Amino acid sequence: ALSASGLRALRYAREVEGIGQVVALDNDKGAVEACQRNIKFNGSVACSKVDLDPYGSPSVFLDSAVQSVVDGGMLMCTATDMAVLCGGNGEVCYSKYGSYPLRGKYCHEMALRILLACIESHANRYKRYIVPVLSVQMDFYVRVFVRIYTSASAMKNTPLKLSYVYQCTGCDAFHLQPIGRTVSKNTSVRYLPGFAPVVPQECSHCQKKFNMGGPIWSAPIHDQEWVTNILSDVKSMKDRYPAYDRISAVLTTISEELPDVPLFLSLHNLCATLKCTSPSAVIFRSAVINAGYRISGTHVNPLGLKSDAPMEVIWDIMRCWVKNHPVKAQPADQPGSVILAKEPVLQANFARAVASLSKAQAKKVARFLPNPERHWGPKLRAGRQITSKHISLLGEEKVNGCLSHQDSELDAKRQKIEKLEDAPAES
Ligand SMILES: [Zn+2]
Structure with a gap:
């Protein structure tokens, strides 16, 4: 140390x-x-x-x-x-x-x-x-x-x-x-x-x-196997971890990350580039899976999506989405306009795929917990906190849960969440 x-x-x-x-x-x-x-x-x-x-x-x-x-x-x-x-x-x-x-x-x-x-x-x-x-x-x-x-x-x-x-x-x-x-x-x-x-x-x-x-x-x-083992160890000794909820949330999300896909896309940013409304994360994930590719979340960003789909496929999915959810005309030299000017090669299938929910979502494990206090820590980046505008991406129930949870935490004891590794029983 x-x-x-x-x-x-x-x-x-x-x-x-x-x-x-x-x-x-x-x-x-x-x-x-x-x-x-x-x-x-x-x-x-x-x-x-x-x-x-x-x-x-x-x-x-x-x-x-x-x-x-x-x-x-x-x-x-x-x-x-x-x-x-x-x-x-x-x-x-x-x-x-x-x-x-x-x-x-x-x-x-x-x-x-x-x-x-x-x-x-x-x-x-x-x-x-x-x-x-x-x-x-x-x-x-x-x-x-x-x-x-x-x-x-x-x-x-x-x-x-x-x-x-x-x-x-x-x-x-x-x-x-x-x-x-x-x-x-x-x-x-x-x-x-x-x-x-x-x-x-x-x-x-x-x-x-x-x-x-x-x-x-x-x-x-x-090492996904190591993470899975630690996660089950943590679960079996729940009482010994004061920050159990936080630790299990992070480890669960990590255990589901695609290990061979570095970095990720943000659905929010894809839509900002095209100036279109956002499909829900479940609908977007489904379209990627239906096109024959893998997709997962990432522990570093609740709105981030890792996928092995080539960018051409991602844009084709978004082109198909925009066909059903048209955007206002933008100047022709804008990146979004250039992208949308092309016809999609792939016909996206937005039917809900079984694997589109993460295991954590299916099990209703909170994957991202709100910060313990509002404006917490030295340099909170704008937009890092989950707000009501994320309802379209995370689902109303989840976001409302987070927001009310956050409020009640404000009044509760201002318990500092300890760093993950401060908990006992490291291998
Ligand atoms: Zn580009």
Whole structure:
């Protein structure tokens, strides 16, 4: 722990069963280096778990932290500098993390993936690589749990797990540009640079140019099996978790995220681009499933949707929606007008698909809980809170439930929701 108060270290020691020794460090720059020196000096092996939880950016600690974990051990890392990672000033993020952020709706997931790419690059310098176990964006921070392994040969796969991101400046389309690829010949594997570019100069949907961000970690950010196991552990010890509702809500949503689809679209933004009314999330999900593709939610944004459907299919679905829900004429050079000028190739089927509800919705588990207090925390972004205008997306019952819940919470004891990992029984 890198904690000024040492509170978390105390909690680890008191509450986590089977824990050996907890080393708490002061919140100063050389803390991790000091830890490492001590470890070497005492002749003991490196830590099986290192929890890096500085105030602000962890970037200056990463080089030491990736060396301090035993082979197969866990590095937990928090970053609270969301303004940097979600980038109004992309160059600051680049200097700290070696990646350019983009300001899409998915920026909080991109923040997680920039942090993971950064940890990986530090690990690679010591012939090590990471395997993400759980990556969470909550409130005003991101937190990742990664295992670190040592293997010079496995490290060659790193370029396959990293991608640049092309974000269209006119519409919602984004595309991933993998850094590396492999070619298998007989029994040998050759590592080559990725084929490029994956996009033309101008967006094929709206004719605008692209911004390029990244590189980001584009491999899975969770170990879904681990998440499922933790979720059932948490459920079986419900009483021991003061923040049970919050933890189970986040883990349930994470367990349903499509693991192989980086970033996501916002149905809200798709409709804003076309200036049309929004289909309900269930109707939109159904159309994607009926077209033969997968779709899921994301824990970082209640309105976000992950799908492996190509952007052409997404726009065709929206074109079909607009045919039945016409929009007012817009200037012809607007991205929305350019998109709608094309006839859909696919005939969207909006009939409700069985799989369109998430498992959590089907089981009526709250997937997103409102903040404990209104205007909670340091920098609540406008639009992050669920409001009545989201009724069309989430359903009236759900939103009303959230809003009234929020009001009653205001009067209730102002109990601070603890960070997910502050709860006991981490594996
Ligand atoms: Zn576009």
